[in-house]
Amino acid sequence: MKKIVYALFWLVLPAGCIQKFQPMLSSAPTGYLVVEGIINGSGGSASVTLSRTTTLSDTSIVFEEGAMVQVEGNDNSVHIFTSQGNGIYGIADLSLSSAGQYRLRIKTADGDEYLSDFSPMITTPAIDSVSWQLTAGGLQVYANTHDPQHSVKYYKWDFLETWEYHSPYVKQLLYDTTYLPGSGAPILNVGQIPTDTTVYTCWQSAPSTNILLASTTALSSDVVYDFPLTLIPQSSVKLTTDYSILVRQYGLTEDAFNFLQIMKSNTQETGSIFSPQPSQLQGNVHSLTHPAETVVGYVGFCSVQSQRVFIHNSQLPLLWSSYVSPCTEDSIYVLDPNNRYYPQNQISGAISEGLVPTTLINLNLFLAAPASCVDCTLTGTNQKPSFWQ
Numbered sequence: 001m002k003k004i005v006y007a008l009f010w011l012v013l014p015a016g017c018i019q020k021f022q023p024m025l026s027s028a029p030t031g032y033l034v035v036e037g038i039i040n041g042s043g044g045s046a047s048v049t050l051s052r053t054t055t056l057s058d059t060s061i062v063f064e065e066g067a068m069v070q071v072e073g074n075d076n077s078v079h080i081f082t083s084q085g086n087g088i089y090g091i092a093d094l095s096l097s098s099a100g101q102y103r104l105r106i107k108t109a110d111g112d113e114y115l116s117d118f119s120p121m122i123t124t125p126a127i128d129s130v131s132w133q134l135t136a137g138g139l140q141v142y143a144n145t146h147d148p149q150h151s152v153k154y155y156k157w158d159f160l161e162t163w164e165y166h167s168p169y170v171k172q173l174l175y176d177t178t179y180l181p182g183s184g185a186p187i188l189n190v191g192q193i194p195t196d197t198t199v200y201t202c203w204q205s206a207p208s209t210n211i212l213l214a215s216t217t218a219l220s221s222d223v224v225y226d227f228p229l230t231l232i233p234q235s236s237v238k239l240t241t242d243y244s245i246l247v248r249q250y251g252l253t254e255d256a257f258n259f260l261q262i263m264k265s266n267t268q269e270t271g272s273i274f275s276p277q278p279s280q281l282q283g284n285v286h287s288l289t290h291p292a293e294t295v296v297g298y299v300g301f302c303s304v305q306s307q308r309v310f311i312h313n314s315q316l317p318l319l320w321s322s323y324v325s326p327c328t329e330d331s332i333y334v335l336d337p338n339n340r341y342y343p344q345n346q347i348s349g350a351i352s353e354g355l356v357p358t359t360l361i362n363l364n365l366f367l368a369a370p371a372s373c374v375d376c377t378l379t380g381t382n383q384k385p386s387f388w389q
Contacts, residue, residue: 030054033064033114035106035285035297038156038250039071041096041121042303048104050087053296063087066109071301074101074118096121096301104285104299114295117284122302124251125152130309131226134320138233139311143247147222154257156250157212159229162205162385163238167376168327169369171196173357175347202376203385211264215257234322242312244388249305259283259298310389327373330355334364 030053037048050064069081069089073096081089096102101118108114125147132141143157172195212229216222229247232238252260262281287293313321332346332355350357355368356375372378 032294032296033106033108033112033285033287035104035114035116035283035295035299037104037297038252038256038300038302039094039102039104040304041094041102041301042124043093043095044304045090045092046081046094047084047088047090048081048299050089050106061087064108068107070105071096072103072105073097098123098303102301106285112290113288114285115288116286116299119253119256119284119300122152122251122253122300123149124249124303124305125149127247127249127305127307130229130245130247130307132309132311134316135231138231138236139239139316140231141229141245142226143224143229143249144226145224145249145305147216150222152251153216153222154252154254155214155216155224155227156252156257156260157227157229158208158248160205160207160246161230161238161243162203162246162388163243164201164203164241164388165237165376165380166241167200167202168325168373169329169358169367170200171356171358171374173360173366175351175357198382199375199377202380202382203388204380210268211260213252213257213260213264234320235324236321237323237325239311239313239316239321240323242310242389244308244310246306246308249307250300251302252300255284256298256300308387325373327369329358329367329369331361332357332366332368334366 032053034051034053035048036051037046039048040046048069050067050069052062052064054060054062063086065083065085065087067083067089071079071081071091071094073079075097077100079091079094081091084090098121100121102121103118104116106114125145128144128146130141130143132139134140145155147153208230212227214224214227216224230245232243259281266281281296283295283298285295285297285299287295330350332350334347350368354371356371356373357366357368358374359367361367376382
């Protein structure tokens, strides 16, 4: 027994000696210009985002406003972008020649000027299909493509997800604004409103956040088959009703691919002792005003291919989705056991806690839930998207 106690003592002791270690590191300079954009030159809208680097502890985004932005071609063509707010500069219709070379010129409100290297206009192959499959981890969405011209060997994808969802509870009751004489407490006006369906069905959208890249240079043919885009867990609310994903595909140059690959390694593949070490990012945007200044970003030009697919809950196996709402209802009593109104009754408490009345049990009891569990517009929009099926 003494040996067991002695062994347990030495097992527990290290846990009590763990202390948080805060390394004394000098912060890297901040305020570098960040240029984000693989620019769509196939005749549609195109945009680029400008911002500034901040410290690791600063979670805010410092957008670069008031800049002059334009695309220049080696044929002396100039395409002027306009500010759209939040550091986004865009143009409604940008048609670039597949035989041309193009660059981006930026002049900030402070008068500093930046210029990217000339890059070719890449013709992106069409997306063959966007498919999905049920796996042990959830619903996996894939992209498939090939290049019959054998000219594009580097690819990037991003996507925008949209899903329909319903409020866990329906609003059928309304708090009365009148008061009983001498009580000072509101009463519940029952059965005075029909079921409010305007806050029951909503839609929410979210863009992709990971850098999705693929190359066919090591393959015998220029085919990308079942490239994994996103995995939706069974427990996700996205699959409870209807789900849609708009996939966009970009053809890249080798330099653009290498830049994004390093960025992916630096941002998505770090955090363990086996992760690759962060690498220096060398983009193709340079400062003309201060040649030694660091600029973060890579500007490329290509046509953009897109494809949208819908996944309906009816297409999934029965009870496949395991989403469980975190919402619960509380029981709210109107009267005390002696049939008298409380001076400060539970209705006042429910109102102060932001609970919304949902279901009438009887004249003395009703159920209420948090507003976000009754009104879906608090987490999304009840305006049906124009593309919704």
